[in-house]
Every structure is written in structure tokens, then in C-alpha cells.
Amino acid sequence: MDVLTIQNLNKNFGRKKVLCGLELSVPEHSIFGFIGKNGAGKTTTMKAILGLIKWDSGAIYVRGEKVHFGQTSTNRYIGYLPDVPEFYSYLTTTEYLTLCGNLCGMSKADIATRSTELLELVGLGQEKHRIKGFSRGMKQRLGIAQALLHRPKLLICDEPTSALDPAGRKEILDILLAAKEQTTVLFSTHILSDVERICTEAAFLNDGKIAMQGTIAELRSKRSSNGFLIEIGKKEAADTLIEAFCELERTEEHVLVFHGDENRFFDLMQFISRNRIPIQRMERIEPTLESLFLEVTK
Amino acid sequence: MKALLALMKKEYLEAARTGKLLLLILLFVLFGIMNPAIAKLTPWMMEMLSQSMTESGLIVTEVQVDALTSWTQFFKNLPIALIAFVLIFSDRFTKEYKSGTLLLVLTKGLPRYKVVLAKAVLLLSLWTVGYGICFAITYGYNAYFWDNGIANHLFFSVAIWWLFGVWIVCLIVLFSSLLQNSTSVSLCTGGTVLLAYLLRIIPQVKAYSPTVLLNTNALLTGVEETDAYRKAIALAASLCIVCVAVSIPVMNKKQL
Numbered sequence: 001m002d003v004l005t006i007q008n009l010n011k012n013f014g015r016k017k018v019l020c021g022l023e024l025s026v027p028e029h030s031i032f033g034f035i036g037k038n039g040a041g042k043t044t045t046m047k048a049i050l051g052l053i054k055w056d057s058g059a060i061y062v063r064g065e066k067v068h069f070g071q072t073s074t075n076r077y078i079g080y081l082p083d084v085p086e087f088y089s090y091l092t093t094t095e096y097l098t099l100c101g102n103l104c105g106m107s108k109a110d111i112a113t114r115s116t117e118l119l120e121l122v123g124l125g126q127e128k129h130r131i132k133g134f135s136r137g138m139k140q141r142l143g144i145a146q147a148l149l150h151r152p153k154l155l156i157c158d159e160p161t162s163a164l165d166p167a168g169r170k171e172i173l174d175i176l177l178a179a180k181e182q183t184t185v186l187f188s189t190h191i192l193s194d195v196e197r198i199c200t201e202a203a204f205l206n207d208g209k210i211a212m213q214g215t216i217a218e219l220r221s222k223r224s225s226n227g228f229l230i231e232i233g234k235k236e237a238a239d240t241l242i243e244a245f246c247e248l249e250r251t252e253e254h255v256l257v258f259h260g261d262e263n264r265f266f267d268l269m270q271f272i273s274r275n276r277i278p279i280q281r282m283e284r285i286e287p288t289l290e291s292l293f294l295e296v297t298k
Numbered sequence: 299m300k301a302l303l304a305l306m307k308k309e310y311l312e313a314a315r316t317g318k319l320l321l322l323i324l325l326f327v328l329f330g331i332m333n334p335a336i337a338k339l340t341p342w343m344m345e346m347l348s349q350s351m352t353e354s355g356l357i358v359t360e361v362q363v364d365a366l367t368s369w370t371q372f373f374k375n376l377p378i379a380l381i382a383f384v385l386i387f388s389d390r391f392t393k394e395y396k397s398g399t400l401l402l403v404l405t406k407g408l409p410r411y412k413v414v415l416a417k418a419v420l421l422l423s424l425w426t427v428g429y430g431i432c433f434a435i436t437y438g439y440n441a442y443f444w445d446n447g448i449a450n451h452l453f454f455s456v457a458i459w460w461l462f463g464v465w466i467v468c469l470i471v472l473f474s475s476l477l478q479n480s481t482s483v484s485l486c487t488g489g490t491v492l493l494a495y496l497l498r499i500i501p502q503v504k505a506y507s508p509t510v511l512l513n514t515n516a517l518l519t520g521v522e523e524t525d526a527y528r529k530a531i532a533l534a535a536s537l538c539i540v541c542v543a544v545s546i547p548v549m550n551k552k553q554l
């Protein structure tokens with residue numbers, strides 16, 4: 001079952017088209033990477049899902065319930081972590097989570113156990129000070145705790161790792177990975193290594209619509225191989241090959257990359273075999289998310 | 299109800315921990331003491347100035363002060379206290395829009411009207427408590443030095459001025475739901491009061507202007523009777539309800 005479905009979503013800011021017929025579905029218990037360049041419309045989409053901004057046309061459903069702009073009851077299923085979460089700085093972490101719990105209608109005992117559990121999970125269990133002096137990383141971690149407090153069915157994180165150092169990023173990704181057991185995670189990012197590391201599915205947003213969507217393996221398989229890498233023992237042999245095949249490109253002295261169709265590749269193999277050219281290494285170049293992203297956003 | 303109470307608790311905690319509550323109390327205590335103090339010190343100040351005034355041809359006779367002098371001072375100082383109140387608390391909503399703290403609260407599925415109500419209750423109670431402190435101090439000193447009985451319709455005057463303050467609070471709530479920054483909220487609140495004041499030049503609407511509620515001197519001295527304020531009271535009270543009621547749908551459709 002899809003926890004989130006977006007149908008033909010359109011949004012303009014003045015004359016600028018931000019979302020043009022965006023279609024998206026997020027299956028339950030996935031970690032869904034929402035990938036796009038800066039300004040691609042990721043935050044706009046997320047704010048629309050939360051009913052915070054008005055969209056021009058289209059429909060959004062969270063667990064089958066329609067989302068309405070402004071006051072929307074679907075937010076009870078959602079936990080939200082904005083890119084720069086801001087808290088009431090005069091409260092302590094426990095006070096803040098108690099406030100959030102009360103706003104969600106949780107029981108006193110449940111708030112207490114859940115707060116302790118989540119603060120431990122995000123590494124803020126020992127933090128008794130007010131939020132005022134918190135670093136950005138600490139705020140992100142508290143942001144995740146508040147978002148998970150009411151056991152949401154969908155956790156929406158807007159670029160949770162963009163402004164963090166590598167250690168902070170790893171911590172946040174580990175927490176999101178752990179959260180997968182309890183909820184579905186939709187997180188926007190432009191850091192592709194984060195997606196490759198934790199996501200089960202991903203979608204590329206380009207020019208206001210989804211250019212590609214699927215599991216990470218599916219996405220990779222949607223693009224045929226980017227070619228073959230051939231490492232040759234002798235430089236002279238490499239020269240001979242380059243002269244014979246225009247599809248070959250030299251990247252290093254002994255390394256050639258083949259970009260061409262299958263028939264030409266078999267011709268190349270025949271040529272190598274006939275001329276007994278010593279090969280040290282030959283491998284298919286797998287498309288990376290980065291190459292896909294660049295191709296999609298070209 | 300639980301969510302509303304939690305929000306209200308947060309509002310009071312914010313007022314207390316950010317020092318605004320203390321500032322408000324100090325302000326109203328200061329104004330409360332100032333009213334009888336000025337009245338008490340007036341004869342002494344006149345005496346000090348009498349010599350220089352005599353030289354310039356003005357003869358100062360004995361100055362009589364009583365509770366009425368102090369109450370006149372009380373109602374003269376109140377607008378300054380109310381302006382200070384508006385300036386201190388006009389950012390209750392806008393600060394949250396700017397910082398984004400409201401986003402996390404609203405994305406918990408909290409109905410937006412509860413945010414409006416919690417903040418309106420906070421502002422109303424702070425105004426009532428501050429005003430009450432100021433009144434109690436002036437009343438106490440006046441009773442000690444003079445006799446409060448000299449002022450006609452004292453409690454009625456105090457009540458209608460409080461109502462005027464409540465109208466201002468409701469205007470803050472309305473403009474805060476419409477606008478994005480506290481300066482605009484303060485300016486629009488001030489502008490509305492000015493408009494209400496200017497409307498008094500039209501004879502047909504004069505009696506309805508909420509600014510009529512500020513004219514307490516005529517009541518204290520017995521020039522006017524309470525009946526003259528009925529229309530202004532009715533309109534001010536209705537406007538208060540309208541302001542808060544309009545704020546809710548406006549807030550519901552606010553892009554954040």
C-alpha cells in the first residue's frame with residue numbers, strides 16, 4: 001500500500017512554474033529518496049504534502065485521505081523535520097517533547113516513555129539544558145525525535161543532512177535507517193551518496209516533475225551500461241586498438257573506455273582475440289546515481 | 299482541550315522565561331506608583347517653582363490635590379502603558395512565522411484555531427493582570443492618602459478603559475494573523491485606533507467609536523453619565539469578538 005500518493009500536482013510562484021504535473025507514490029516501510037537540484041521544488045512539494053502552502057491543481061493523499069491546504073487532518077499521520085528546524089529555545093528537550101506529545105493528544109505516561117526512548121535514540125538522553133545553546137546537529141537530532149514522537153506513518157525530512165559535517169551526517173542517516181522499522185521515510189536531498197547508503201527507493205525531480213522513480217536497483221537498470229573499461233598490458237597494443245575502433249576513448253595510458261553498441265563490442269573482442277592482445281582487466285561500467293542524476297537533470 | 303492547555307502553558311512559560319512577564323509587571327507597577335506619587339508631589343513642585351513663576355508674573359496659590367488628581371493621572375498614563383504593551387507583545391505570532399517554530403507545532407495535526415486562542419488568552423490575561431496591578435496600586439495609595447469616594451463612577455471608568463485595552467489586544471490578534479511582521483502589526487493597530495478617533499468628527503457615529511471609552515474624565519467629574527458610553531461599549535465588545543472570529547479562518551488559510 002502506498003502511504004503517500006501525489007497526482008498531477010501543479011504549483012506556480014507568480015510566473016515561475018515550480019511543479020508541473022508531479023506524480024509520486026511512496027510505498028509503506030520504504031526509505032524514499034526525493035532527489036533534485038537546489039530549487040527543483042522539493043521543499044515546495046513537502047510543504048504541499050503538509051498543507052502548508054496552496055497548490056494550483058492536483059491532489060495529494062496520505063494513507064488514502066485527501067490533504068487540504070491550511071487546516072489538514074492528515075498531518076496526524078506525519079512527522080516533519082524541516083531543513084533548519086527551529087524550536088522554542090527557552091524549553092529543554094524533555095519540555096519540548098512533552099509539549100509536542102500533548103499537542104498530539106498522547107497520554108502522559110506514553111509521552112514520558114517515548115521521549116526517553118527517542119532522546120536516547122538520537123543521542124540527547126543526557127542533555128538537560130535549554131535548547132538555546134544547541135548546535136545545528138543537535139537541533140537536527142531533536143528534530144527527528146519530535147517528528148517520530150507520535151509514531152507517524154510517514155516521516156518527512158527536508159534535506160536533513162545537507163548542512164552537517166560527515167560525522168553528523170552519518171548519525172542522522174543511522175537514525176533514519178533505524179526509524180525504518182517504525183515508519184516510512186521520505187527525505188529530500190541532493191547528496192547522492194546518502195541515497196545510495198540508506199534508500200530503498202528514490203525519485204528524481206526535474207523541471208517540476210518526476211523524471212524517474214523506482215528502487216535503487218531498478219533505477220540503475222533503467223539505464224544501460226555506461227560502457228566497458230578495458231585495461232591493457234602494453235601501450236602499443238592500446239594504440240593499435242584505438243586506431244582500429246573509433247568507439248574507444250583513452251582515459252589513461254593503459255586504460256581505454258568503450259562506448260558503442262553490442263555488435264561493435266563483439267567485433268572488438270574478436271579483434272583482441274585474433275591479435276592476441278594481452279588484457280589485464282575488462283569490466284562493465286555500472287551507471288551510478290550521480291551519472292543518472294546528471295543525465296536526468298541535463 | 300489538552301492541546302489548548304499545553305499551548306497556553308507554553309505561552310506563559312515563554313512570557314516568563316524570556317523576561318517579558320517581568321518587564322510587563324515592572325512597567326505596570328511603575329505606572330501604578332507614579333499616579334499617586336505625581337499627585338502627591340504636585341504641591342511641593344509648585345512651591346519649588348513658585349519663586350521663579352512670581353518673577354515672571356504668575357502667582358501660585360495653594361494647590362489642592364485629592365484622589366481625583368491621582369485618578370486623572372492614572373487615565374492620562376494608561377495610553378503610554380498600553381502602547382508599551384503593544385510594542386512588547388505585537389510579535390507574539392509574527393516571531394513564530396519568521397523563526398518557523400510554528401511549523402513543527404502545526405504539522406502535528408494541531409487545529410490552527412487553537413494557536414489563535416492560546417495566544418489571544420495569553421495577551422488578554424497579561425493585559426488584565428498588568429492593568430489590575432496598576433489599578434490596585436493606585437487605588438491603595440489613593441485610599442491611604444485621600445478618599446477614593448470623590449471620583450464618580452470609578453469602577454465603571456476603570457472597566458471601560460480595560461475594555462478598550464481588550465479591543466486593542468483583539469486588534470493585535472487580527473493583524474497578527476493577517477501580517478508577517480510585528481512592526482506592521484503595531485502600525486495597523488495604531489492606525490485603526492487613529493481611524494476610530496477620527497470617526498468621532500462625524501456626529502452620527504461619534505457615540506459608537508471605541509475611543510469614547512477613553513474619555514473617563516467626564517465620568518469621574520460627573521459631567522457625563524454611564525448611559526453615554528453604552529453604544530461604544532456594545533460596539534467595542536462586538537468588534538473584539540469579530541476580530542478573534544475573523545483571525546481563525548485567516549489563520550487557517552495562511553501560507554507558512
